[in-house]
Amino acid sequence: MKEYQCRYVNHEKEEIIGFCMNQICQETPQYCQECLVIRHQDHKEDCLNFPILSESINHYIMNLKSTSQQLFQINNQFGIMFDRFFKQMDSQIKILLNMDQKLTNKEYLPFKQQLTYLHQYHSGENPNKYRTFLELFNQILEIIEDVVKNNDLEESKCKEQGTEIYQISKKMEAINKDQEIIQSQTFFENGKQLIYERKYQDALKLFDKALMKDPNNEEIQIWKGQALIYLERFQEANQSYDDAIQFNSQNFLILNNKGTVLNDLQRYQEAIQCYDEAIKLDPNNSQGFCNKGLALKNLNRYEESIYCYDKSIQLNCKNDTAFNNKGTSLIVLKRYQEAIECFDKAFLLNPQYKQQSICIN
Numbered sequence: 001m002k003e004y005q006c007r008y009v010n011h012e013k014e015e016i017i018g019f020c021m022n023q024i025c026q027e028t029p030q031y032c033q034e035c036l037v038i039r040h041q042d043h044k045e046d047c048l049n050f051p052i053l054s055e056s057i058n059h060y061i062m063n064l065k066s067t068s069q070q071l072f073q074i075n076n077q078f079g080i081m082f083d084r085f086f087k088q089m090d091s092q093i094k095i096l097l098n099m100d101q102k103l104t105n106k107e108y109l110p111f112k113q114q115l116t117y118l119h120q121y122h123s124g125e126n127p128n129k130y131r132t133f134l135e136l137f138n139q140i141l142e143i144i145e146d147v148v149k150n151n152d153l154e155e156s157k158c159k160e161q162g163t164e165i166y167q168i169s170k171k172m173e174a175i176n177k178d179q180e181i182i183q184s185q186t187f188f189e190n191g192k193q194l195i196y197e198r199k200y201q202d203a204l205k206l207f208d209k210a211l212m213k214d215p216n217n218e219e220i221q222i223w224k225g226q227a228l229i230y231l232e233r234f235q236e237a238n239q240s241y242d243d244a245i246q247f248n249s250q251n252f253l254i255l256n257n258k259g260t261v262l263n264d265l266q267r268y269q270e271a272i273q274c275y276d277e278a279i280k281l282d283p284n285n286s287q288g289f290c291n292k293g294l295a296l297k298n299l300n301r302y303e304e305s306i307y308c309y310d311k312s313i314q315l316n317c318k319n320d321t322a323f324n325n326k327g328t329s330l331i332v333l334k335r336y337q338e339a340i341e342c343f344d345k346a347f348l349l350n351p352q353y354k355q356q357s358i359c360i361n
Contacts, residue, residue: 020040200227250281
């Protein structure tokens with residue numbers, strides 16, 4: 001995770017050390033050491049660093065847990081008391097029903113014996129008691145409803161602010177990522193230019209810088225591998241192409257170049273496997289067959305190598321490397337006249353090839 005840094009001019013990139021908790025402060029809540037001195041001078045006591053914030057949060061959590069536990073116990077006690085209360089009310093209703101039945105049956109003497117029970121209702125004592133009881137519980141219920149509503153509002157605001165902050169954060173991440181990709185491309189283009197100038201070590205440094213900004217860029221990995229090949233650091237080049245394959249295993253150039261590295265490492269059979277995979281991806285690419293032919297030649301499989309060179313030439317009749325390499329395989333097979341013809345064609349296409357002199361005993 002990147003360091004949380006200040007964005008104010010003159011102290012940008014200073015480490016953020018805490019948040020201001022003053023509710024009327026108009027400054028941004030996060031602060032660095034400079035912000036604390038300049039922007040929060042008059043209420044430093046409300047500026048809490050990260051350790052103190054963490055300590056405060058844990059204190060709030062402990063208080064909430066304690067309150068929650070107490071309310072849970074009270075709720076259980078209410079449940080027990082209400083259960084007893086409802087049973088009492090049911091009993092009182094039964095007594096009153098029984099007394100009413102006695103009046104209906106003209107059982108006045110038994111009724112008279114329970115007359116005192118009606119005194120609490122006639123005097124208003126019982127109704128008033130229950131009315132007060134209901135009013136009190138309605139007040140408690142209103143208080144609880146207000147607390148719950150306020151908590152819901154606070155949570156909703158927190159979620160909205162969190163969503164807004166998250167969206168802003170994502171936008172900032174996207175902007176920073178775009179800037180890093182632009183920087184990466186600058187390093188990459190400069191690195192390619194150094195390759196053309198044969199400054200391979202300098203190019204490699206720029207490719208590494210580019211990959212630090214854009215680590216998933218397979219094209220940069222390919223060029224880095226090529227620089228390592230030029231420096232004859234074949235093991236590292238092979239690793240670079242392995243890294244590139246992690247991002248895209250269906251790239252002809254990655255597989256073809258990895259095959260070339262394996263060929264240089266004299267791991268010819270593995271090189272052929274890479275070339276075969278590359279050819280499957282692009283069967284019309286002359287270079288894949290040409291490179292496979294060289295690996296087969298290194299395994300002394302000359303007839304197969306010639307077949308690959310022929311296939312390469314069929315796809316690109318101006319592939320001077322295929323003509324030259326085919327000539328070397330033909331010499332081993334003592335097909336000298338055909339070899340001379342191949343060398344002549346290679347020389348015509350690319351005069352850098354020396355015209356071959358073949359001595360036949």
